[in-house]
Amino acid sequence: xxxxxxxxxxxxxxxxxxxxxxxxxxxxxxxxxxxxxxxxxxxxxxxxxxxxxxxxxxxxxxxxxxxxxxxxxxxxxxxxxxxxxxxxxxxxxxxxxxxxxxxxxxxxxxxxxxxxxxxxxxxxxxxxxxxxxxxxxxxxxxxxxxxxxxxxxxxxxxxxxxxxxxxxxxxxxxxxxxxxxxxxxxxxxxxxxxxxxxxxxxxxxxxxxxxxxxxxxxxxxxxxxxxxxxxxxxxxxxxxxxxxxxxxxxxxxxxxxxxxxxxxxxxxxxxxxxxxxxxxxxxxxxxxxxxxxxxxxxxxxxxxxxxxxxxxxxxxxxxxxxxxxxxxxxxxxxxxxxxxxxxxxxxxxxxxxxxxxxxxxxxxxxxxxxxxxxxxxxxxxxxxxxxxxxxxx
Amino acid sequence: xxxxxxxxxxxxxxxxxxxxxxxxxxxxxxxxxxxxxxxxxxxxxxxxxxxxxxxxxxxxxxxxxxxxxxxxxxxxxxxxxxxxxxxxxxxxxxxxxxxxxxxxxxxxx
Numbered sequence: 295x296x297x298x299x300x301x302x303x304x305x306x307x308x309x310x311x312x313x314x315x316x317x318x319x320x321x322x323x324x325x326x327x328x329x330x331x332x333x334x335x336x337x338x339x340x341x342x343x344x345x346x347x348x349x350x351x352x353x354x355x356x357x358x359x360x361x362x363x364x365x366x367x368x369x370x371x372x373x374x375x376x377x378x379x380x381x382x383x384x385x386x387x388x389x390x391x392x393x394x395x396x397x398x399x400x401x402x403x404x405x406x407x408x409x410x411x412x413x414x415x416x417x418x419x420x421x422x423x424x425x426x427x428x429x430x431x432x433x434x435x436x437x438x439x440x441x442x443x444x445x446x447x448x449x450x451x452x453x454x455x456x457x458x459x460x461x462x463x464x465x466x467x468x469x470x471x472x473x474x475x476x477x478x479x480x481x482x483x484x485x486x487x488x489x490x491x492x493x494x495x496x497x498x499x500x501x502x503x504x505x506x507x508x509x510x511x512x513x514x515x516x517x518x519x520x521x522x523x524x525x526x527x528x529x530x531x532x533x534x535x536x537x538x539x540x541x542x543x544x545x546x547x548x549x550x551x552x553x554x555x556x557x558x559x560x561x562x563x564x565x566x567x568x569x570x571x572x573x574x575x576x577x578x579x580x581x582x583x584x585x586x587x588x589x590x591x592x593x594x595x596x597x598x599x600x601x602x603x604x605x606x607x608x609x610x611x612x613x614x615x616x617x618x619x620x621x622x623x624x625x626x627x628x629x630x631x632x633x634x635x636x637x638x639x640x641x642x643x644x645x646x647x648x649x650x651x652x653x654x655x656x657x658x659x660x661x662x663x664x665x666x667x668x669x670x671x672x673x674x675x676x677x678x679x680x681x682x683x684x685x686x687x
Numbered sequence: 688x689x690x691x692x693x694x695x696x697x698x699x700x701x702x703x704x705x706x707x708x709x710x711x712x713x714x715x716x717x718x719x720x721x722x723x724x725x726x727x728x729x730x731x732x733x734x735x736x737x738x739x740x741x742x743x744x745x746x747x748x749x750x751x752x753x754x755x756x757x758x759x760x761x762x763x764x765x766x767x768x769x770x771x772x773x774x775x776x777x778x779x780x781x782x783x784x785x786x787x788x789x790x791x792x793x794x795x796x
Binding site: 316319320322323326327330441505506507508516519557558643644645646647649650684685686687 | 692693695696699700703743760762763765766767768785786787788789790
């Protein structure tokens, strides 16, 4: 008997009298069951194929997003030059090349094995990075107002962040394929939902910065602005600290120094330098330092909810917070914080209505804290922390 | 072919097809689409009909009398800017009081 026929009879456990149609149905059925069994033993590989597919899709989408945002920034720069009536004709490819160069700009972390003076070094690096970025774009936009250039700087900073995420994910994706290591791919896959949320937030931030609108992170500066509008005898204090506004106003007999980044261009200012200037140069002896900032909410917390506490409400790499803490501890000044809760997408994209409403509540809290903790005739420093894009003073 | 074999094959095939359909439906993209559709339906029910205000808006305020006006966001405006719009009550120039986005925001449950 033919070998195939024997195999068929063994597989199907049927005799020679069975009909041919039923026999083929049984063969197909057995093949399906064998395939399921095969998948059961090799499910790891199947999962890795799926992970690779998902990560690959994410990378393709991110690449497209970066490309679109580069076009957006380039178009915006060209529009700024045209609207300014600039006679300078810059080739589109030149602008694009400059933007791509800035996207590859790196900040090398200082050596942390010897921590003495680390914060000063970090501050120097951050300042140098911001200045270099602005100078490069200033060269493209020589006759444009500074706030508009600052908005482009923030947008390019967002692009640089997107590019960095793309490169890191691509690195691990290729590494996983190169060494046939499923666990690298699995780790990226597990991070995808968080990365996707962050990427979408950055995407929204680039558009918002280019438009010069306030982002959610501007809640701190907006609180400072609204507080000042409710004060009397408001005056600006002259100083030479870059991108920072310091005002003095009278709130029910208390002298309130209001510090915020100088708007409406997108910048976070040098708030620590302003506080050091007020305390060590002007001789202000505040009863307390109140910081107001946007804080990331936990899942389950409501956007726009407000929390109070002690300490310095300030994000970032911690340089400015360290400097404020140091000067406050040196002079024994209590630190008070007001936090406005929001998610990462809300902090980076156009300010949502809930946050805008929470700012009014934050102003009321600040007024209450000052009335409770500072007597008439005493001084207090109020700091509006955050990117002041779209918020003047 | 016996009835048992035929029965097992048919049921096996049906289960296999159903598993593939479930895998297709429940993958992330479709799941997100279904969730968004359901949440939009809920939001629309919550808001009620005829109460649709969305997009980027700015609030202008009269510094003298407190009159406010909400308009769509205009490029170049910022909080604190004195605009050319005038207050219909006292003719004072309106100041941009707030700029924000009204739309769907994901709230923590």
